[in-house]
Structure formats: C-alpha cells, structure tokens
Amino acid sequence: MKNILHLIILVLITTTEGVKSQEINPLDFFPHHLGDLWQYITYTQTGGEFWERKITAIDTVWSDSSIIITERIRNSYDIKNKIYLNDSLIVYWESWGGGIWEPRYKFNVLINTFWLSDPFFPFYTKYINESEELVFEDTLLYREYWTAPDTFFILALYTECLALGIGFYYGEFEVGITVLNGCIINGIQYGIILNIEDQNGDGLPSEYILDNFPNPFNGQTTIHYYLPSTDHLTISIYDVLGNEIEKLYSGEEKEGHHYKIWNPKTNSSGPYFVVMRTNETQITHKILFLK
The missing domain is CATH 2.40.360 (YmcC-like fold)
Known part of the structure; x- marks a missing residue:
C-alpha cells in the first residue's frame, strides 16, 4: 500500500512539473x-x-x-x-x-x-x-x-x-x-532574411512568391502571388486526392504582386493545395481550411 501511495505521489509531482514546464510566458x-x-x-x-x-x-x-x-x-x-x-x-x-x-x-x-x-x-x-x-x-x-x-x-x-x-x-x-x-x-x-540595401528602392523580389493570408482560415482567404516578369499562368485549388476544386485564374499576368480571394463555401474542412503554373515554373502551397 505504501509503495502505491509513493507511486501516486510521484506521478502527481511529475505531472505538476510537466504542467509548469508547459506554462506560457x-x-x-x-x-x-x-x-x-x-x-x-x-x-x-x-x-x-x-x-x-x-x-x-x-x-x-x-x-x-x-x-x-x-x-x-x-x-x-x-x-x-x-x-x-x-x-x-x-x-x-x-x-x-x-x-x-x-x-x-x-x-x-x-x-x-x-x-x-x-x-x-x-x-x-x-x-x-x-x-x-x-x-x-x-x-x-x-x-x-x-x-x-x-x-x-x-x-x-x-x-x-x-x-x-x-x-x-x-x-x-x-x-x-x-x-x-x-x-x-x-x-x-x-x-527568409533579405539583404535590403536601399530602403527607398522598389524592394521587389527577384523570385516567384506564392502564399496566402490567413492560414489556417475559416471563411475566406487571400491568395497572394508575385511574378518577377510578365507571364502566362494558372492558379488552381486542389484537394488531397489531387482533384482540381477550383481554377481561380488563367491567363496572362503582368509583373508584380497579385491577389485572388478563395471562399471554399461548400467544401469540407481540411488541407488543400494552391498550385501556380507559369511557362517557367510550378509552385505548390499548402493551405488549411477550418470550418
């Protein structure tokens, strides 16, 4: 009986210390x-x-x-x-x-x-x-x-x-x-940390960018992408099985930053993938929809 009590006390102490270690400052x-x-x-x-x-x-x-x-x-x-x-x-x-x-x-x-x-x-x-x-x-x-x-x-x-x-x-x-x-x-x-030599310059990146805000999201999200030069591209949403859910854009796009809104509406919660295809590259970005 004494051994069991000692074991219970040890577990309580360990658990308490574990909780303390996980406390957020x-x-x-x-x-x-x-x-x-x-x-x-x-x-x-x-x-x-x-x-x-x-x-x-x-x-x-x-x-x-x-x-x-x-x-x-x-x-x-x-x-x-x-x-x-x-x-x-x-x-x-x-x-x-x-x-x-x-x-x-x-x-x-x-x-x-x-x-x-x-x-x-x-x-x-x-x-x-x-x-x-x-x-x-x-x-x-x-x-x-x-x-x-x-x-x-x-x-x-x-x-x-x-x-x-x-x-x-x-x-x-x-x-x-x-x-x-x-x-x-x-x-x-x-x-990513960049070398920003001229704060008054145009500050434009030289590579393709694809992301979204916010992520995860529970309503709609903004798909943001950057093209270093004018190009033909498609922006599509895929599910985890590789099925195309929606095509957000297809056509020629000028150099610069661009934004597209995606509202999943009737889609189920879970991970999805934004795929950007151009004549030069293909980029995939994972997003998470939470209803």
Missing part, C-alpha cells in the same frame, strides 16, 4: 532581445514594400524598475516600449505626442477588453482572440489586437497578430496587409 508574444530583427512585406494595390524593424537598445530605468526597448523602424524613426519588471504582463509604448506611456499590448485581460492606447489621436486597442496559426511551418499560438479611433470598433484602423516566440507577424490596415517575411530572434533565424 505571455511576454513571449513580445520578444525583446538586443539585436532582434524582423523583416516585413507590406502589400498594397500598387505593389510590395520590404521594411525592417530592429531592437537597437534596451535601457534599464532603476527609478521605476522598468526597461525601455527602442525599435528602429524602416531605418528612419524609433518607437519606444516600456516593460515594468514587477508587472511584465503589459507592454507600454510612448505616445506619438511624446512623454506619455500608454498600454500597447495587454496580456492579462479577457477577450474583448479594450483600453486607451494613445491619447494623442486618440487610439483604442482591443484584445480580440487567441488561437493558433501556421507561422514558418510551425503551428503557433497567437493573439489578435484591433486598434480603432473609438470604442465601438466597428471599423479597425489596423489589426495586429502576435505569434508566441515571434511577435508581430501579420497585420491588416485600410489599404493593404503586412506579412512577416523573416526574423532573427535571440540569434535564431526564422523564415
């Missing part, structure tokens, strides 16, 4: 190591723009037990964030008016909670939901935030998705979307 949604680098592509109807965000300084403020994290944006201006060491579940940022620190992200609130995030405009931010997303071939937990000029949130000025261990990886704004192309977090590279 909410601040991992906002990685902040000196030198961390993120490269994004912002897509609009006029094309794509590559830009960088990099942590260039982390300063300790002993008077209020906080750290100030300086992010260099597009190699042209800085955004400063503050985290209090005794309350690391809120990331503050300096308002555009300067001198005032307001909550940028809150990791300790319930879904649909909102707060004043910048009194200068003013802007309000709302925590929308927590779910999972495919990021760089890994399924990661992410949190979605909306920012709007009022507390009704009928129309968000922009949305931000923060992936665990990665940070800001996807956003939507009035005229386009921003997607993380690659990053270096604490010395580890994820995705």
Whole structure:
C-alpha cells in the first residue's frame, strides 16, 4: 500500500512539473532581445514594400524598475516600449505626442477588453482572440489586437497578430496587409532574411512568391502571388486526392504582386493545395481550411 501511495505521489509531482514546464510566458508574444530583427512585406494595390524593424537598445530605468526597448523602424524613426519588471504582463509604448506611456499590448485581460492606447489621436486597442496559426511551418499560438479611433470598433484602423516566440507577424490596415517575411530572434533565424540595401528602392523580389493570408482560415482567404516578369499562368485549388476544386485564374499576368480571394463555401474542412503554373515554373502551397 505504501509503495502505491509513493507511486501516486510521484506521478502527481511529475505531472505538476510537466504542467509548469508547459506554462506560457505571455511576454513571449513580445520578444525583446538586443539585436532582434524582423523583416516585413507590406502589400498594397500598387505593389510590395520590404521594411525592417530592429531592437537597437534596451535601457534599464532603476527609478521605476522598468526597461525601455527602442525599435528602429524602416531605418528612419524609433518607437519606444516600456516593460515594468514587477508587472511584465503589459507592454507600454510612448505616445506619438511624446512623454506619455500608454498600454500597447495587454496580456492579462479577457477577450474583448479594450483600453486607451494613445491619447494623442486618440487610439483604442482591443484584445480580440487567441488561437493558433501556421507561422514558418510551425503551428503557433497567437493573439489578435484591433486598434480603432473609438470604442465601438466597428471599423479597425489596423489589426495586429502576435505569434508566441515571434511577435508581430501579420497585420491588416485600410489599404493593404503586412506579412512577416523573416526574423532573427535571440540569434535564431526564422523564415527568409533579405539583404535590403536601399530602403527607398522598389524592394521587389527577384523570385516567384506564392502564399496566402490567413492560414489556417475559416471563411475566406487571400491568395497572394508575385511574378518577377510578365507571364502566362494558372492558379488552381486542389484537394488531397489531387482533384482540381477550383481554377481561380488563367491567363496572362503582368509583373508584380497579385491577389485572388478563395471562399471554399461548400467544401469540407481540411488541407488543400494552391498550385501556380507559369511557362517557367510550378509552385505548390499548402493551405488549411477550418470550418
């Protein structure tokens, strides 16, 4: 009997330790190591723009037990964030008016909670939901935030998705979307890092691109592709058995970024494949539909 009790206690201790090891540090949604680098592509109807965000300084403020994290944006201006060491579940940022620190992200609130995030405009931010997303071939937990000029949130000025261990990886704004192309977090590279020599150049890639946003999705998704030169192509959706479900486009397409919407409608949940065929190449991209 004593051996059985010892075994039960051992199992309980092991289970408890396992749960503790799997606990999530909410601040991992906002990685902040000196030198961390993120490269994004912002897509609009006029094309794509590559830009960088990099942590260039982390300063300790002993008077209020906080750290100030300086992010260099597009190699042209800085955004400063503050985290209090005794309350690391809120990331503050300096308002555009300067001198005032307001909550940028809150990791300790319930879904649909909102707060004043910048009194200068003013802007309000709302925590929308927590779910999972495919990021760089890994399924990661992410949190979605909306920012709007009022507390009704009928129309968000922009949305931000923060992936665990990665940070800001996807956003939507009035005229386009921003997607993380690659990053270096604490010395580890994820995705593709490009050598951006001229931030004011056209920033156009030299290779074909095929992806979609969001992924996974439960309504409709945007298929995005880039052609380095004018070409004839077809964009089709296939199921796991190789059956063509829908042809989204067939014809000549000019050089540049292009977008097609796919709404599965009556299709069942599961993986599908987007196939882009041109005279030069064929690219396949996996997508996941969740009803």
